[in-house]
Structure formats: C-alpha cells, structure tokens
Amino acid sequence: xxxxxxxxxxxxxxxxxxxxxxxxxxxxxxxxxxxxxxxxxxxxxxxxxxxxxxxxxxxxxxxxxxxxxxxxxxxxxxxxxxxxxxxxxxxxxxxxxxxxxxxxxxxxxxxxxxxxxxxxxxxxxxxxxxxxxxxxxxxxxxxxxxxxxxxxxxxxxxxxxxxxxxxxxxxxxxxxxxxxxxxxxxxxxxxxxxxxxxxxxxxxxxxxx
Amino acid sequence: xxxxxxxxxxxxxxxxxxxxxxxxxxxxxxxxxxxxxxxxxxxxxxxxxxxxxxxxxxxxxxxxxxxxxxxxxxxxxxxxxxxxxxxxxxxxxxxxxxxxxxxxxxxxxxxxxxxxxxxxxxxxxxxxxxxxxxxxxxxxxxxxxxxxxxxxxxxxxxxxxxxxxxxxxxxxxxxxxxxxxxxxxxxxxxxxxxxxxxxxxxxxxxxxx
DNA sequence: TTCGTCATGTAATGGGTTACATGATTAC
DNA sequence: GTAATCATGTAACCCATTACATGACGAA
Numbered sequence: 001x002x003x004x005x006x007x008x009x010x011x012x013x014x015x016x017x018x019x020x021x022x023x024x025x026x027x028x029x030x031x032x033x034x035x036x037x038x039x040x041x042x043x044x045x046x047x048x049x050x051x052x053x054x055x056x057x058x059x060x061x062x063x064x065x066x067x068x069x070x071x072x073x074x075x076x077x078x079x080x081x082x083x084x085x086x087x088x089x090x091x092x093x094x095x096x097x098x099x100x101x102x103x104x105x106x107x108x109x110x111x112x113x114x115x116x117x118x119x120x121x122x123x124x125x126x127x128x129x130x131x132x133x134x135x136x137x138x139x140x141x142x143x144x145x146x147x148x149x150x151x152x153x154x155x156x157x158x159x160x161x162x163x164x165x166x167x168x169x170x171x172x173x174x175x176x177x178x179x180x181x182x183x184x185x186x187x188x189x190x191x192x193x194x195x196x197x198x199x200x201x202x203x204x205x206x207x208x209x
Numbered sequence: 210x211x212x213x214x215x216x217x218x219x220x221x222x223x224x225x226x227x228x229x230x231x232x233x234x235x236x237x238x239x240x241x242x243x244x245x246x247x248x249x250x251x252x253x254x255x256x257x258x259x260x261x262x263x264x265x266x267x268x269x270x271x272x273x274x275x276x277x278x279x280x281x282x283x284x285x286x287x288x289x290x291x292x293x294x295x296x297x298x299x300x301x302x303x304x305x306x307x308x309x310x311x312x313x314x315x316x317x318x319x320x321x322x323x324x325x326x327x328x329x330x331x332x333x334x335x336x337x338x339x340x341x342x343x344x345x346x347x348x349x350x351x352x353x354x355x356x357x358x359x360x361x362x363x364x365x366x367x368x369x370x371x372x373x374x375x376x377x378x379x380x381x382x383x384x385x386x387x388x389x390x391x392x393x394x395x396x397x398x399x400x401x402x403x404x405x406x407x408x409x410x411x412x413x414x415x416x417x418x
Numbered sequence: 419t420t421c422g423t424c425a426t427g428t429a430a431t432g433g434g435t436t437a438c439a440t441g442a443t444t445a446c
Numbered sequence: 447g448t449a450a451t452c453a454t455g456t457a458a459c460c461c462a463t464t465a466c467a468t469g470a471c472g473a474a
Contacts, residue, residue, distance in 0.1 A: 007433060026453050034355035035367065038348060038374035046434050048455055079442070080453070117366035139247060146243035157326035158244065164384055165247035168377060175373055216461060235425050255462050257427055288470070289425070425470075432463075443452070 008103075009112045010042065010050045015085065015093040016116045018060060022084035025051055039111040051083060059089035097121075100128050105135035122190075126183050133176045136169050217312075218321045219251065219259045224294065224302040225325045227269060231293035234260055248320040260292060268298035306330075309337050314344035331399075335392050342385045345378050 017023065017031055025048055033041045054060045063082040085093065097120050103109040110132050117125050147162055226232065226240055234257055242250045263269045272291040294302065306329050312318040319341050326334050356371055 010433090024453075025455095034352070034359065037352045037355070037371050038378055043435055044453090044455075045436070045457095052455090111370065114370050115367055118364040143243070143246045146246070150243065155327040158324055160388070161320065161323050162246050164381075168380070169247055171377070171380070172373075179369070219461090233425075234427090252463060253425090253427075254429095254464070258462095261427090419474100421472100421474085423471090423473105426468080428465100428467085430464085430466100433461095435460080436458085438456085438458100440455085441453080443450100445450085446448090 007050060007053070009040075009108050010046065011054065012093070012096045012116070013112050014047075014050060014054065015059065015089055015096065016112075016119070018083055018085050019090065019093055019119070022063060022082050024080045024082050026080075028083070035115050036111060040108065054089070055083075058086055059092050060084065061086050093119075098124055100124050100131075102131070104128050105131040122183065122187055126180065126187070129176055129180050129183065133173060133180070136173050136176070140166065140169055140173070216259060216262070218249075218317050219255065220263065221302075221305045221325070222321050223256075223259060223263065224268065224298055224305065225321075225328070227292055227294050228299065228302055228328070231272060231291050233289045233291050235289075237292070244324050245320060249317065263298070264292075267295055268301050269293065270295050307333055309333050309340075311340070313337050314340040331392065331396055335389065335396070338385055338389050338392065342382060342389070345382050345385070349375065349378055349382070 013032055013036070014028065017028060017035070023031065025044070028051075029042060029044060029047050032047070051060065055062065060083045063084055064079070097113075097116060100113060100120075104113045105128070110128065113120070113128055120128075143162065143166060147166075222241055222245070223237065226237060226244070232240070234253070237260075238251060238253060238256050241256070260269065264271065269292045272293055273288075306322075306325060309322060309329075313322045314337070319337065322329070322337055329337075352371065352375060356375075
C-alpha cells in the first residue's frame with residue numbers, strides 16, 4: 001500500500017528479471033544490459049541502490065549462501081548476495097505489467113515493457129503497442145509540420161538529420177503495425193478456439209520454473 | 210580561461226542557434242526542438258538556467274529593447290530579452306565545434322554536432338562521422354555477441370526487440386557510410402580544385418551576417 | 419474582459435553517472 | 447603471488463523535468 005514510488009524503469013526491469021530466476025546484482029546488471037541491448041545501459045551506481053530500496057520495500061529478499069561452516073558471528077564475509085522476489089514483489093510486478101500507463105509509450109518505458117511482453121496480458125500488449133504507435137505518430141506529425149514551415153531556409157545537413165530521424169521513426173511505426181497485426185490475428189484465433197469460459201487472460205503460458 | 214564546465218549538449222545548441230541569429234528564450238526553445246526533431250526536446254526549466262549561466266560566463270549578452278519612452282528607472286518592464294553571442298561566445302562556439310571529443314559519438318552529442326555540420330570544418334565532420342560509426346559498430350558487436358550466447362533460452366518478444374534494435378543501428382551505419390563517402394569525394398574534389406595554398410580549412414563559406 | 423499564447427523565471431525533485439573504495443575468486 | 451575479473455557498495459555531482467508563479471499582449 002501507499003505510493004513509495006519506484007524509480008521508473010529500473011524497478012520493472014529488475015523485478016522482471018528476478019522473476020525469471022534469482023540472481024545477484026552483478027549478473028543482474030549484465031542480463032539487464034543485454035536484455036535492453038541498444039536502448040539503455042545501467043551502471044552499478046543505479047542498480048545497487050535500486051536493489052537496496054526494493055529490499056527495504058519488501059519486494060525482494062536476499063538469499064545469502066549462509067556458509068554453514070563459519071563459526072557463527074563474523075559473517076561479514078562479503079560474498080555474493082542472491083536476490084529473489086517475495087510474494088509482494090510478484091504482486092507488484094504483476095501490477096506494473098498490467099498498469100502500462102502513458103510512460104510505456106515513451107522510448108524507455110516501451111523498451112522495458114516490450115522486453116517482458118511474454119509475461120504480459122494480451123490486451124495490455126495491444127494497448128501498449130497502439131499507445132506507442134500513436135505517440136510516434138504525434139512526433140512525426142509535429143516534426144513534419146516544423147519541416148514544412150521552415151522548409152526553405154535550412155541547410156542540407158540539418159535537413160539530412162531531420163530526414164534520417166523521420167525515416168527511423170516511420171520504420172518503427174511499420175514495425176509496430178506488423179506486431180499489432182499479429183497480435184490481433186492471434187487474439188481472433190484464440191477467440192475462435194476457446195468458445196467458452198473466457199477469462200480475458202491469455203499469456204503464452206507461464207514458463208514453469 | 211579555466212574550465213567553467215558547460216552543461217553538455219545545451220551549450221553547443223544554444224550558441225549554435227544564437228550564432229545564426231539573435232533570439233529570445235522562448236523562440237530559442239522552439240527552434241531547438243524543431244532542430245533536434247526526433248532526438249531531444251528541452252524544457253524551459255533547463256533552457257533559462259542555461260542562458261543565465263552563459264550570460265554569467267560572458268558568452269552571450271542580453272539585448273533588451275530599451276523602451277526609449279519609459280521615464281528612466283522602473284524598467285522592470287519584463288518583456289522580451291533578445292540574446293546574442295559575444296566575441297567570447299563565438300570563440301567558444303568555434304572551440305566546441307572543433308573539439309568534437311568522444312562525447313560527440315554518443316547519441317545526444319552526435320545529433321547536436323551534426324545539426325551544426327555546416328559550420329564545422331570538413332576534417333572534423335569526417336572525424337565525428339567515423340567516430341560515430343565505430344561507436345555504433347562496437348554496440349552491434351556486443352549485442353550480437355550477447356545474442357549468440359543466449360540464443361536459445363530467450364522468448365520471441367525479447368528476440369524481436371533485439372532484432373529491431375540491431376536493424377535500426379545497422380540502418381544508421383549504412384547512412385553514415387553514405388555520408389562519409391560523400392564527405393570523402395567532396396574533400397578530394399576540393400583538393401583537386403585548389404592546388405595551391407591549402408589552409409586545412411574548408412567550410413561551405415561563412416554565412417555572412 | 420477574458421482567453422489563449424507569448425514570455426520569463428525558480429524551487430523541488432528525480433534519476434542517473436562517475437569515480438572511488440573494497441574485497442573475493444580464478445587462472446596463470 | 448599476481449593479475450584479471452567477479453562482486454558489492456557509496457558519495458559527489460550533473461543534468462534535466464515538473465510544477466508552479468508571474469506577467470504581457472492580441473484577438474474575440
């Protein structure tokens with residue numbers, strides 16, 4: 001309960017990764033950066049404080065290896081700390097995965113949300129994809145407008161830059177269109193298959209573990 | 210003299226725009242955001258403080274309209290403030306345009322530097338383009354490596370994201386290749402044309418003013 | 419006269435990086 | 447035994463956003 005605001009994108013990313021399997025910070029960061037690939041890279045300086053806070057909020061718990069043969073006290077061994085989700089953490093993850101507000105249309109939020117699409121409800125996936133698309137279309141609109149206004153008095157490099165930007169975004173829109181198309185047909189198929197007891201949910205199955 | 214560090218990208222952008230023509234903050238911000246189009250958008254909350262600091266550093270000066278018919282004091286009229294570059298400011302701009310360190314390979318820095326390419330020396334342009342390209346190729350490399358390592362145990366959405374990222378970057382690399390090619394042939398042409406008194410400089414001409 | 423946009427500013431806050439400090443483990 | 451890399455952490459700083467406060471000016 002109560003807001004205790006998570007620090008944006010990192011919270012979701014960490015909870016999402018830890019849901020797949022428990023991990024220690026160092027590994028977490030690597031997985032994080034390969035997961036987000038081109039979009040983002042986090043440093044320890046932001047990861048560890050984040051973990052600390054998630055711990056304080058009871059969303060994750062540490063699982064220290066517990067060296068059974070060390071006398072008793074003097075446990076400041078400073079070794080790996082494996083983190084895993086608590087029940088509350090799983091709940092929170094589910095919540096973040098489902099909310100998908102306007103933040104998930106932005107570059108950052110979108111990337112992370114998308115990375116966990118296989119754990120996201122189909123209807124939410126669709127909402128995010130469509131939100132993202134209209135966000136991008138807004139941008140295209142305004143850039144095109146500005147481009148039309150200033151058209152003449154602009155040097156060729158600036159123009160080149162604008163164009164490259166436009167094309168990149170147009171490309172992403174096409175990509176989104178394709179994805180949205182796929183999602184839609186999948187949804188229709190599933191609707192046809194399971195005529196009865198429709199629980200609005202359909203994720204590709206929990207990956208066990 | 211002395212570092213008095215400029216706050217990253219904004220300084221260059223502001224100096225660059227003010228070099229083209231004097232402006233007040235409000236307009237500056239609009240031009241800024243259309244100039245940078247897809248890449249970036251600044252808010253007043255960062256622009257005004259920046260102007261303030263540039264002013265304090267003597268890089269720009271205010272040019273208040275001076276209402277000639279207002280009694281004398283009581284000039285707190287609060288109206289438009291037009292900023293323009295000082296001599297020192299022009300110097301600083303030139304310096305920023307020429308330095309082009311590693312920061313200008315990164316997304317942010319690159320965009321802004323590129324936007325002012327028509328005021329940048331040809332050799333510096335080439336350095337930036339090539340720096341950018343190798344920066345991107347590094348990223349491609351590491352992402353591809355990570356992709357090869359984890360290949361199997363990764364869900365289709367994550368894969369889709371990675372791929373889209375890769376393709377975007379590959380596309381930018383191709384774009385850069387084209388630009389670099391053009392720059393090279395231009396340089397060669399110029400070398401052939403002006404056989405004599407070579408001053409290592411060649412900008413498309415100072416736009417007068 | 420009021421509404422929308424132009425115009426300038428600031429304080430609180432946020433979210434992140436850099437650089438550093440430290441220790442454990444592995445491979446040579 | 448030493449170098450590289452794994453692993454954890456923190457403090458100082460940086461850059462920018464948000465939300466707010468203020469006011470001018472033109473058009474309806």
